[in-house]
Amino acid sequence: MTDVMTPDxxxxxxxxxxxxxxxxxxxxxxxxxxxxxxxxLIVLIALTVLADYLPFIRSPETGVKxxxxxxxxxxxxxxxxxxxxxxxxxxxxFAKCIYYARYTLFIGIASTAIGLVVGGALGMLxxxxxxxxxxxxxxxxxxxxxxxxxxxxxxxxxxxxxxKAEIPFLGWMTRLWQIIxxxxxxxxxxxxxxxxxxxxxxxxxxxVLAARSMGAGNSRIIFREILPNLVPTMVTVxxxxxxxxxxxxxxxxFIGVGIDTSWGFMINxxxxxxxxxxxxxxxxxxxxxxxxxxxxxxxxxxxxxxxVREAAV
Amino acid sequence: MSIGSPSxxxxxATREIAGPLLELTDVKTHFxxxxxxxxxxxGVSFTLERGKALGIVGESGSGKTxxxxxxxxxxPTKGTERHGSIKFAGAEIGNKxxxxxxxxxxxxxxxxxxxxxxxxxxxxxxxxxxxxxxKIHLGMSKDDAMATARRLLQDVRIPEPDRRLQQYPHEMSGxxxxxxxxxxxxxxxxxxxxxxxxxxxxxVTVQAQILDVIAEQRRDRNMSLVLVTHDLGVVxxxxxxxxxxxxxxxxxxxxxxxxxxxxxxxYTEGLLASIPKLEQVSHTRLNVIPGRPPDLVNPPKGCRFAxxxxxxxxxxxxxxxxxxxxxxxxxxxYACWYPVGSPEYHEAKARIATSAEAN
Numbered sequence: 146m147t148d149v150m151t152p153d154x155x156x157x158x159x160x161x162x163x164x165x166x167x168x169x170x171x172x173x174x175x176x177x178x179x180x181x182x183x184x185x186l187i188v189l190i191a192l193t194v195l196a197d198y199l200p201f202i203r204s205p206e207t208g209v210k211x212x213x214x215x216x217x218x219x220x221x222x223x224x225x226x227x228x229x230x231x232x233x234x235x236x237x238x239f240a241k242c243i244y245y246a247r248y249t250l251f252i253g254i255a256s257t258a259i260g261l262v263v264g265g266a267l268g269m270l271x272x273x274x275x276x277x278x279x280x281x282x283x284x285x286x287x288x289x290x291x292x293x294x295x296x297x298x299x300x301x302x303x304x305x306x307x308x309k310a311e312i313p314f315l316g317w318m319t320r321l322w323q324i325i326x327x328x329x330x331x332x333x334x335x336x337x338x339x340x341x342x343x344x345x346x347x348x349x350x351x352x353v354l355a356a357r358s359m360g361a362g363n364s365r366i367i368f369r370e371i372l373p374n375l376v377p378t379m380v381t382v383x384x385x386x387x388x389x390x391x392x393x394x395x396x397x398x399f400i401g402v403g404i405d406t407s408w409g410f411m412i413n414x415x416x417x418x419x420x421x422x423x424x425x426x427x428x429x430x431x432x433x434x435x436x437x438x439x440x441x442x443x444x445x446x447x448x449x450x451x452x453v454r455e456a457a458v
Numbered sequence: 459m460s461i462g463s464p465s466x467x468x469x470x471a472t473r474e475i476a477g478p479l480l481e482l483t484d485v486k487t488h489f490x491x492x493x494x495x496x497x498x499x500x501g502v503s504f505t506l507e508r509g510k511a512l513g514i515v516g517e518s519g520s521g522k523t524x525x526x527x528x529x530x531x532x533x534p535t536k537g538t539e540r541h542g543s544i545k546f547a548g549a550e551i552g553n554k555x556x557x558x559x560x561x562x563x564x565x566x567x568x569x570x571x572x573x574x575x576x577x578x579x580x581x582x583x584x585x586x587x588x589x590x591x592x593k594i595h596l597g598m599s600k601d602d603a604m605a606t607a608r609r610l611l612q613d614v615r616i617p618e619p620d621r622r623l624q625q626y627p628h629e630m631s632g633x634x635x636x637x638x639x640x641x642x643x644x645x646x647x648x649x650x651x652x653x654x655x656x657x658x659x660x661x662v663t664v665q666a667q668i669l670d671v672i673a674e675q676r677r678d679r680n681m682s683l684v685l686v687t688h689d690l691g692v693v694x695x696x697x698x699x700x701x702x703x704x705x706x707x708x709x710x711x712x713x714x715x716x717x718x719x720x721x722x723x724x725y726t727e728g729l730l731a732s733i734p735k736l737e738q739v740s741h742t743r744l745n746v747i748p749g750r751p752p753d754l755v756n757p758p759k760g761c762r763f764a765x766x767x768x769x770x771x772x773x774x775x776x777x778x779x780x781x782x783x784x785x786x787x788x789x790x791x792y793a794c795w796y797p798v799g800s801p802e803y804h805e806a807k808a809r810i811a812t813s814a815e816a817n
Contacts, residue, residue, distance in 0.1 A: 351576040355642070
């Protein structure tokens, strides 16, 4: 669509009207919520990725020194030297928050990705083939949903250590990957459920029948006709799910079964001194809160946009 | 290349084998439901010659859509019972599995659906949707397929085909989309085209254009057409033969001209009478066939139309009329004890007229 003011002679009036509508739609400012969420996440990701090169972010491993003396035992409050103060070991809370975002975001994205692939595949199989396939998958998914998520996660993480010790080729499974695996199992169930419902609706649509009447086989119908139409739903659920998974990761770290390089771990380590040194607890909390909030705001906006009803999440 | 000539000349070469293209013998399609067995199609037989157009007419629930999907083999397998024989180009296809049918779908038989707004994949460009079957069924290269797709769009009279190839379905009107559906169905040069109410979802002005495009493609490609509709006006100008369905059964079948001139079934008469006429004063009450279509779980004893037939007599309620051929035209058959024009029919008509006067 070209400029509306000088219409292309080959376009019809309909096209010009279309073009005008498109412009109007594009000009609309996104809601404050999604704008905030996007900005926060973009800034956070940029800081996280560039943390090694940015002069104002210290290394989280070396303590903050003033005049050559280590500022341990929560000596520095939020201020010019260390923006968000120092923690019990004299480390910069701000630097820690930024560096730990790497782990948090990586865990969230990786487990969502695994959940999307596995849950999406299960949901599509169940919704498309129905019958016995559906029954088996549905029972599995219902069982997963019935177990309290946190209990399942704690159980899995603590068991995975033993399993790792017994089976030799699982050496790559560090605590980080254990958490990712656990969280992706949590992500599978709701995704499988919503994808199943969507697939069931899509497979009855006429364009699927039309494709079949042209001789398209099951795999072609699933990958060319159904999967592309599932993308909006999956993206929406994934965005909201990411927030939930990040909160869950924080919770695991908080109760001590997660990784040490996590906001949740920071909160737990410093909460005993909350009255004297509030900054060491409050800022990681704030980061966790804002990150989860951002993902939720984006997820909400997407679901409004794509008209996705979230029955499962 | 002139507009309207077949896009794929080689496809027409195989069309010259003798014998009917489609031969149905006592085809039954029943659905198992909680209420009982639904006899959606209950013993339909007919033949369709190559290059001919057959219209299947009937009101909602008469089984016409199920019949066309039964022939295509597009019904869900679960809970469906299929009986009888369906021969396509001499080969039995009624008992084929979906996997076996896949070789026939698209290449030999294709279908156009009722609602063009929902029968195109909303996330695929028009060009890709037309080119896909070409690439897979005919093994064309991407460029060849696109060039053919462009020609197909021209064939179905879509202006600016190059631009349209790059568009998504939502950028097009209903009429345009139905043309695209026709182009997709035409892509692999099928020998038989099933059009399931192709114009029902469209504007009246667009309806005629779509029907013309279908007719043109049929002529150019020497293709057989099965046109399913509830609108006698639609089939009148575009078919060689018309089959009227009622309650899952064929109740009358005749060459188009003859059906309109000398119909035998009171049901056909009722269908025709229900079309509003131009010469009528405005606000004339529309003619309707009273009652509803029969319950296909427990169809009425005797003639299925009897409960709604104005000329019903005792025999109609007791015995089911067989499909009989008219003495003067072997192509015309009907299932009625007292067909239009018989002495009993005139008698009943006179009786209705007098009782109407008495009121």
